[in-house]
Amino acid sequence: MDKKLFTPGxxxxxxxxxxxxxxxxxxxxxxxxxxxxxxxxxLVDIADPxxxxxxxxxxxxxxxxxxxxxxxxxxxxxxxxxxLILSNGAYGDRMAAICKQANYSYDHLKFPENxxxxxxxxxxxxxxxxxxxxxxxxxxxxxxxxxxxxxxxLSSLIKQYTGAYLxxxxxxxxxxxxxxxxxxxxxxLVSSANKCLEGVPGFSYIICQIEALxxxxxxxxxxxxxxxxQWHGLEVNGQFRFTPPTHxxxxxxxxxxxxxxxxxxxxxxxxxxxxCDIIKSGMKQFGFQQFLDEKTHHGYIITSFNYPNDSNFExxxxxxxxxxxxxxxxxxxxxxxxxxRIGNVGRLYADDCQNMLKDVEKVLVEMGVTMERRQDG
Ligand SMILES: *Cc1c(COP(=O)(O)O)cnc(C)c1O
Numbered sequence: 001m002d003k004k005l006f007t008p009g010x011x012x013x014x015x016x017x018x019x020x021x022x023x024x025x026x027x028x029x030x031x032x033x034x035x036x037x038x039x040x041x042x043l044v045d046i047a048d049p050x051x052x053x054x055x056x057x058x059x060x061x062x063x064x065x066x067x068x069x070x071x072x073x074x075x076x077x078x079x080x081x082x083x084l085i086l087s088n089g090a091y092g093d094r095m096a097a098i099c100k101q102a103n104y105s106y107d108h109l110k111f112p113e114n115x116x117x118x119x120x121x122x123x124x125x126x127x128x129x130x131x132x133x134x135x136x137x138x139x140x141x142x143x144x145x146x147x148x149x150x151x152x153x154l155s156s157l158i159k160q161y162t163g164a165y166l167x168x169x170x171x172x173x174x175x176x177x178x179x180x181x182x183x184x185x186x187x188x189l190v191s192s193a194n195k196c197l198e199g200v201p202g203f204s205y206i207i208c209q210i211e212a213l214x215x216x217x218x219x220x221x222x223x224x225x226x227x228x229x230q231w232h233g234l235e236v237n238g239q240f241r242f243t244p245p246t247h248x249x250x251x252x253x254x255x256x257x258x259x260x261x262x263x264x265x266x267x268x269x270x271x272x273x274x275x276c277d278i279i280k281s282g283m284k285q286f287g288f289q290q291f292l293d294e295k296t297h298h299g300y301i302i303t304s305f306n307y308p309n310d311s312n313f314e315x316x317x318x319x320x321x322x323x324x325x326x327x328x329x330x331x332x333x334x335x336x337x338x339x340x341r342i343g344n345v346g347r348l349y350a351d352d353c354q355n356m357l358k359d360v361e362k363v364l365v366e367m368g369v370t371m372e373r374r375q376d377g
Pocket of ligand 1: 008009063064065066091139141142143169170171172192
C-alpha cells in the first residue's frame, strides 16, 4: 500500500481515479473531447454557482505555477501596465518572482506570514495608488502557512479603489472553500488538478471572465502560455493546441464524478474540516503549538505546527520515522519560524488522520521528545 500523503499536493487519490488512467485515448477521439468538455463545464459550474454565464475555463498542461505565470503573461505581457501583488507567504512571493523574472512592472506588498492580509493597510495603499494598477493578485489559501485570506473583503476593497482585473491563486482552496467568482468580481482564478479536486498532477486550469480574457488578446509574448489561443482551440474544435495530458484528464474526470458523489463543495468541505479538527486537537494533546493563532484562524486545508522546544526533536528524523510508518508529512515553508506542516486534503478520512496521530505519538516516544501534554483540546 502506498503511504498516505498529508501534504499540500500531490495528494493521495482514490483507486478509481488511478485506474481511470489505465487507458490510451487519442487526443482527437470523440470520447476524449467529451471528457475535456465535461471537465471545462464542471470547473465553471464550481466557480460560478449562480451560473452567470460570464466565465470560461482553460486547461493548461503543467503544474499550478504554469497557470499563475500564464495569467501574468496574458494580462501584463507586452502591455505597458502594472500589477500589484499582495503577499503573506511563499506562494504570494512566487507571484512576485514570476513578474521579476519576466521583467513585468509590479509592486509587491509583503505582509506578515502569520496573519491575514491586512485590510486596513491595503486600503491605505489603494487609496493613493489604486488607479495605477491593471491587475491585483493575491493567494486565497496560503498553503505555506494555512492562512485563508478574506476573499470577499479583499475583492470589494480592490474593486472599490482600482479599475484593475482581480486575479486569485485559489490553488489549495478551489473546490473545498466556497468561492463565487461572480459575486466577488474575480476576473482570473487558477488552480490545478492535484489539489482539492483530488486528481493527479499534470495540468492546471484558469477560470476567467470571457470579456477580460478577450480584452487581453495580443499581449502575451509566449506561444505556450497564450490563453486566448489555448481557449480558441478548446472552444472551436475541442482540441488542445499541443499534446494534452490525456491520462491526467481521464483521472480528473473520474475525480470530478467522485466530487459530486461526495456532495460537491459542501461534502468535501465537511470531510476536510473534520480531518483538520482531528489533526489539530490530536497534535494539541501531544503538546504541539500551531504557528497561527488558533483563536482567529480556522483554515482547514493544511496546518503549520511549531517545532517543539525539545532538543531531542529533529524534524528530519521525525519525518523519516513517520514516513517509515506510512504517513508523509511536509516541511515548513514559512521563513519566520521553524515549522512543519500537516495537510488534510486528498483521499484522507478520519481513520487515516487518527492512524497518523497514533504513529506521531509512538515516534515522539521513540525520539525521546517530551512535551507538556494538554488535555484541554
Ligand atoms: C500548490 C500551490 C501552487 C502551485 O504549485 P506547483 O508546485 O506549481 O503545483 C501555487 N500556489 C499555491 C497556494 C499552492 O498551494
